[in-house]
Every structure is written in C-alpha cells, then in structure tokens.
Amino acid sequence: MSLKERGKRWILFGILLALLIVAPHVLDPYRRYILTELLMWGLFALGFDIIFGKTGLLNFGMSSFFGMGSYGFVLAVYHLHVNLWGGLLAAILVSLVFSILVGLLITRFASHYFVVFTIVISMILFLLAMNLREFTGGDEGIIIRLRTLPLGPWDVSLRSAITKYYIILGVVGTAFFLVLKFFDSPLGRAIVAVKENEERAKMIGYDTARLKLISFALSGTVAGLAGGLYPILNNNTNAEIFFWILSGKAVLWSVVGGVGTLWGPFIGAGILVYAEDLLSSWLINIYPILVGGLLIIIILLAPKGILGTIQSALMERALQKS
Amino acid sequence: MFDLILSQMINGFVWGWILALIAIGLTLIFGQLEIVNVAHGALYTIGAVGAYYCSTYLGHWGWAVPLSPLFLALLGLIIYLTTIRFSLGKEVIVTVIITYGLLFILEQGTLLIYGGVPRMIPNPIPYSIPFIGGRYPVYRIFCAAFSAAVIVALMVFLKKTRYGLWIRATRQDYETALNMGIPVQRVYAFVFCLGSALAGLGGVLAAPISSVTFNMGNNIIIDAFIVVIMAGFGSIIGTVVASLIIAMIIGVSAAFVNPVLAKVIGMAVMAAVLFVRPEGLFGEV
Structure with a gap:
C-alpha cells in the first residue's frame, strides 16, 4: 500500500474517530442510545464475520456466545461483586472457554453438519436458559446495578449514558482494532488461507484444524465480549438473549454490510438496527417478515453486501485502468 | 418406576414415527437439493395450524389429513419457484440463509394469522384400550x-414408480x-413439495397430542x-430407525430430568454416534 493510500486511510480513521467521540454530546438521548447499541451489535456481528467471512465456517448460532458473555458478566457482578472490568473479564473468559469447548467438538465437521450443529446448540442453550430460572432468571433475567467504575485513581459514575457510551466505544474500538491487526498478522493470514483453499493450506503445512479452532475461539470471544457490553448498556440480561433470531441477525448484518470485510458487520448493523428502532410499533409486527425477505433478496442479488460490492467495483475499475 | 419407563418408551416410540415423517422430509430435501431446510419446523407448524382450522371450521380433524399436506405441497411449490431454485448449486450459506429468511417469514406470518395463543384440538379418536394396568x-x-x-408407501413410490426412479437417478x-431426458427441475420441485407435505402431515398428526402454537416448530x-x-443423509429406513431411537431416548430421559x-x-447421543461414524449410522458416504 503506497504512502498516499496509507495517509488517506489514517485520515479516514481520524475523521471517523472524531465523529464518534463528539457524537454523544450532539445527539439526543434516543439517538445516542441507538448509536451505543450499534457499536455493541456491530461487535457481535464482527464475531460472525470472523468465523464466516474470514474462515469460511458458517456459524448460525452466534447468540450462544453473546448470551454466555452476557451472563458471564452479570453473574460475576451479581454473585462475585466484581466491578465492570471484572465483569468484562468474566464475559471474555466464559465465552472463550465455551467457544474452545464447542469448537473442539464441531470444527472437525464438514460444512452442512457444522451449520446444523451450531443451530442445534444455540436452540438448546436458549431452552436451557429459559428453563433454568433459578440460575438465569428466565425471561425476566437478572438486574444489576453498577454505580461507579474505578478508572485509575478516579471513580467514574456510571449513571451517565455518555459515560456508558465512551466505555462501550472504548471496548468496541479496541477489540475491533485488535481484530484488524490480527488478520494482518501471519496467523490471521493463515486462517484466511484455510478459507480460500483448505487442501492447499494443508499441503503448505498448516494445521488447519488448529487454525479453525483458533478462529472459532476468537469469533466466540468477540461475540461474548459484545454480550458483556449488553448489561452495561441495559443494566440487566435475560434468557431471551439466547434466542436464535439473534444469531440470524448477526448473519444478516454481516451479509448486508459485506462478509469478510470486518467493517461490513458494523455497516450492516448500523443500517438495520437503526431501521429497526425507527420503525413504528405497528410495523414491528411485520418486521421479521421484512428481515426474512431482505435476507433472501440480499443473498441472491447482492451476496457480497454493501461494502463487498463497493470493493469489487473499485477493484474492477482499478484492473480496467491498468 | 418400571411402568413410567415403559410408558415413556411407548410414547417415545409413537412420537418417533411422527418425528420420522418430518425427518424424512428434511433428509429428502437435503439429499436431493443439498439444502438444509431450516424452515422445516415452520412447515410442520403450518400443518398443525391447518389441522386446527379443519377441526374448528370443517367439523373434524380428519379433513386436515389430506388438506394440510396438499396445502403445504402448494406452499412448497411457491417457495421453490420464488426462492429455492435460484440457490441450487450455490454454496451452503446461500441456501441456509434463504431457508432462514423463509423461517422468519413463515413463523411471523403464522403468528399474525393464527395468533400467539396456544390452542388444543379435541382428540379425534377418543377411545383407549386397556394396556398394562392402565389405558x-x-x-x-x-x-x-x-x-x-x-x-412404506413412500418407499414403494421411490422404488417402484417411474417418478421415484427419476428422483433416485x-x-x-x-x-x-439430465442427459437421459429426465426433467430434473421438476424432480427438484417435486421433492421439495414432497418434503414440505411430509412435514405438514407430521404437524397434522401431532396437533391433537400437544397444543397448537405458532412456534411449535422450533x-x-x-x-x-x-x-x-x-442417521446420515440418504437412507429412509435409517432415518426411521434413528427417529425411533432418539424419540425413545429423549422420552425416557424426560421422565427423569428436565x-x-x-x-x-x-444431542450428546448424536455427537457420540458421529464421532464413531462421521457419515451417520446409515449414511451413504
């Protein structure tokens, strides 16, 4: 990448960052909440993009990780009385362990079995979460109250929505940056190689099973981290989070935004979460029908998603010029 | 205690046959079109809802036995022509996403039309026979x-009729x-309709046993x-056997645990089987 292109990129990043930092002060509370939500859901969809867009494994059960992370956070705060950082750490650990265990079980399977396994696991987790009421609170869930946050020598109050926004922005931004860096690293590129052509990757000497497991664990942990953000935003979590429709949304947002681009999930989540929140209540009744229809139309007509299609178009133009 | 296990086993056995209908529909669609039909449960639900409407408005549940599967076959045809056939030959994600989208549409549609309230259908054959102490x-x-x-009729159809031959070929x-002149597109459409109809029939049979809700398919x-x-994709008999086994295992377990x-x-049983035999008990590699 030339110096000019690098410069352009940094400028774009900078503008984006500046906008995000300023945003909570200029937006009304409703829109501010939506923006905070967008960051969280974008991170969640990023988890899907890692395992599918970058590794080629279709995990249709991302809600499992989100739910595990969310409950990891809430249960740690509620029972162990840790602070926000402890909660996030718990979310990461729980989803990491869970995704490694599940990954060990299912990454060995071929694509069709793999998908069905992820679906079955997520549906069963949902049923378990709803049924084990003493543990999870069922659909009423568990409420937590985090009042302050120790940040170095200060104690930041968590009452303010703006504080919450910055915390979530910080977490999402850091995680996203790390994921971007990861896929630029040799390990990340090896994982993408597995997606491109697993046989050839094996012939080069890559341990594809281990690579798939690593990616699966990363994907699950990212989604679980996003799950840990949910109770920060909403002060509670509940078993409905495990519902399979959430898994479908991760797929939808990534596909709409552009699979494999890592930015795509945020774009897709941005557009669709905003649309969903914007719809008036009567439209809520047919919203799942619209989502279903949109999924079908997009996957048939524009499978690369918004960002993917733009990238392809740009590449075409660049190739034609040369 | 033994009575409980036995009655659970019998219930499981009965349920296993109904489950087999649904599973066969699923495996036919997958075996033929390589489609993981995530919306299959919704088709089952629609069959059960049809049974409710027949029972309530036409007087007897029995009408649903021919009518529901017929309706589902028609619905399956519409679904096939508008979405499924464009996905044939594409990668897994395309077909899974399409059927996932269909699931959203079908389930929400059922909710809007039928409502969210679970309803019961009166037992169509309200008799019981004496059986080991009870009835x-x-x-x-x-x-x-x-x-x-x-x-059995399905297997005969597949083995002995010309259309069945086309399907297997x-x-x-x-x-x-294709080169032999078999109308492959029509075969695909037919199999999808057949799978849908089987799911619907399963729903009709199941409706009086449990209550009819818009999301019973999940x-x-x-x-x-x-x-x-x-069972592995491919064998009908294998699917039946696996159905019975799973239904009985789940049935008996449910007596003791949540x-x-x-x-x-x-699911653990399934995973164990797959470890030993990754193509399934009866799967054709």
Whole structure:
C-alpha cells in the first residue's frame, strides 16, 4: 500500500474517530442510545464475520456466545461483586472457554453438519436458559446495578449514558482494532488461507484444524465480549438473549454490510438496527417478515453486501485502468 | 418406576414415527437439493395450524389429513419457484440463509394469522384400550400406524414408480439424469413439495397430542436435525430407525430430568454416534 493510500486511510480513521467521540454530546438521548447499541451489535456481528467471512465456517448460532458473555458478566457482578472490568473479564473468559469447548467438538465437521450443529446448540442453550430460572432468571433475567467504575485513581459514575457510551466505544474500538491487526498478522493470514483453499493450506503445512479452532475461539470471544457490553448498556440480561433470531441477525448484518470485510458487520448493523428502532410499533409486527425477505433478496442479488460490492467495483475499475 | 419407563418408551416410540415423517422430509430435501431446510419446523407448524382450522371450521380433524399436506405441497411449490431454485448449486450459506429468511417469514406470518395463543384440538379418536394396568389412547397408536403406512408407501413410490426412479437417478448423478431426458427441475420441485407435505402431515398428526402454537416448530426442528444428522443423509429406513431411537431416548430421559436436558442428552447421543461414524449410522458416504 503506497504512502498516499496509507495517509488517506489514517485520515479516514481520524475523521471517523472524531465523529464518534463528539457524537454523544450532539445527539439526543434516543439517538445516542441507538448509536451505543450499534457499536455493541456491530461487535457481535464482527464475531460472525470472523468465523464466516474470514474462515469460511458458517456459524448460525452466534447468540450462544453473546448470551454466555452476557451472563458471564452479570453473574460475576451479581454473585462475585466484581466491578465492570471484572465483569468484562468474566464475559471474555466464559465465552472463550465455551467457544474452545464447542469448537473442539464441531470444527472437525464438514460444512452442512457444522451449520446444523451450531443451530442445534444455540436452540438448546436458549431452552436451557429459559428453563433454568433459578440460575438465569428466565425471561425476566437478572438486574444489576453498577454505580461507579474505578478508572485509575478516579471513580467514574456510571449513571451517565455518555459515560456508558465512551466505555462501550472504548471496548468496541479496541477489540475491533485488535481484530484488524490480527488478520494482518501471519496467523490471521493463515486462517484466511484455510478459507480460500483448505487442501492447499494443508499441503503448505498448516494445521488447519488448529487454525479453525483458533478462529472459532476468537469469533466466540468477540461475540461474548459484545454480550458483556449488553448489561452495561441495559443494566440487566435475560434468557431471551439466547434466542436464535439473534444469531440470524448477526448473519444478516454481516451479509448486508459485506462478509469478510470486518467493517461490513458494523455497516450492516448500523443500517438495520437503526431501521429497526425507527420503525413504528405497528410495523414491528411485520418486521421479521421484512428481515426474512431482505435476507433472501440480499443473498441472491447482492451476496457480497454493501461494502463487498463497493470493493469489487473499485477493484474492477482499478484492473480496467491498468 | 418400571411402568413410567415403559410408558415413556411407548410414547417415545409413537412420537418417533411422527418425528420420522418430518425427518424424512428434511433428509429428502437435503439429499436431493443439498439444502438444509431450516424452515422445516415452520412447515410442520403450518400443518398443525391447518389441522386446527379443519377441526374448528370443517367439523373434524380428519379433513386436515389430506388438506394440510396438499396445502403445504402448494406452499412448497411457491417457495421453490420464488426462492429455492435460484440457490441450487450455490454454496451452503446461500441456501441456509434463504431457508432462514423463509423461517422468519413463515413463523411471523403464522403468528399474525393464527395468533400467539396456544390452542388444543379435541382428540379425534377418543377411545383407549386397556394396556398394562392402565389405558392407552387409540389415537396415538393410530398415529404410529398411519405414519408407518405413509413411509412404506413412500418407499414403494421411490422404488417402484417411474417418478421415484427419476428422483433416485437425479440424486445419484445429476448430469447423466439430465442427459437421459429426465426433467430434473421438476424432480427438484417435486421433492421439495414432497418434503414440505411430509412435514405438514407430521404437524397434522401431532396437533391433537400437544397444543397448537405458532412456534411449535422450533422444538421439533431440533429433534429432526438430531435425527437426520445421526442417521446420515440418504437412507429412509435409517432415518426411521434413528427417529425411533432418539424419540425413545429423549422420552425416557424426560421422565427423569428436565425435558430440555433430555434434548441435550439426545444431542450428546448424536455427537457420540458421529464421532464413531462421521457419515451417520446409515449414511451413504
């Protein structure tokens, strides 16, 4: 990448960052909440993009990780009385362990079995979460109250929505940056190689099973981290989070935004979460029908998603010029 | 205690035949079109809802037995023509996403039309026969027998008729079938309709046993997937056997543990089978 292109990129990043930092002060509370939500859901969809867009494994059960992370956070705060950082750490650990265990079980399977396994696991987790009421609170869930946050020598109050926004922005931004860096690293590129052509990757000497497991664990942990953000935003979590429709949304947002681009999930989540929140209540009744229809139309007509299609178009133009 | 296990086993056995209908529909669609039909449960639900409407408005549940599957076959045809056929030959994600989208549409549509309230259908055969100390409902015996008869008819159809031959030929070797003049597109559409109709029939039979809710399909789809994976795609008899085994295991487990944990046990059994034999018990590699 030339110096000019690098410069352009940094400028774009900078503008984006500046906008995000300023945003909570200029937006009304409703829109501010939506923006905070967008960051969280974008991170969640990023988890899907890692395992599918970058590794080629279709995990249709991302809600499992989100739910595990969310409950990891809430249960740690509620029972162990840790602070926000402890909660996030718990979310990461729980989803990491869970995704490694599940990954060990299912990454060995071929694509069709793999998908069905992820679906079955997520549906069963949902049923378990709803049924084990003493543990999870069922659909009423568990409420937590985090009042302050120790940040170095200060104690930041968590009452303010703006504080919450910055915390979530910080977490999402850091995680996203790390994921971007990861896929630029040799390990990340090896994982993408597995997606491109697993046989050839094996012939080069890559341990594809281990690579798939690593990616699966990363994907699950990212989604679980996003799950840990949910109770920060909403002060509670509940078993409905495990519902399979959430898994479908991760797929939808990534596909709409552009699979494999890592930015795509945020774009897709941005557009669709905003649309969903914007719809008036009567439209809520047919919203799942619209989502279903949109999924079908997009996957048939524009499978690369918004960002993917733009990238392809740009590449075409660049190739034609040369 | 022994009575409990026995009655659970019998219930599981009966249920296994109904589950087999649904699982066979799923495995036919997958075997033929390589489509993981995530919306299969919704088709089952629509069949059950149809049974409710027949029972309430046409007077008797019995009308649903021909009408629901017919309706589902028609619905399946519409679905096939508008979405499925464009996905043939594309990668897994395309077909999974399409059927996932269909699931959203079908389930929400059912919710809007039928409503969110679970409703019961009166037992169509309200008799019971004396059985080991208690009485066993005739209706359940009928379900098992009827399902078995349908499955046998299906196997005869596949083995002995020309269309059945076309179906098997297309599955074995698409290219050659095409070259031999078999109307492959029509075969695909037919199989999808057939699978949908079977799911609907399963719903009709199940409707009087449990209550009819708009999302009852979500429960059954887990079991159906477990069965189909465990049996391996391809063998009808294998699917039936796996259905019975899984249904009985889940049924007996449910007597001792939380019904959801029973499903987890079912899933564990499936995973264990796959470890030993990755193509499934009866799968064709």
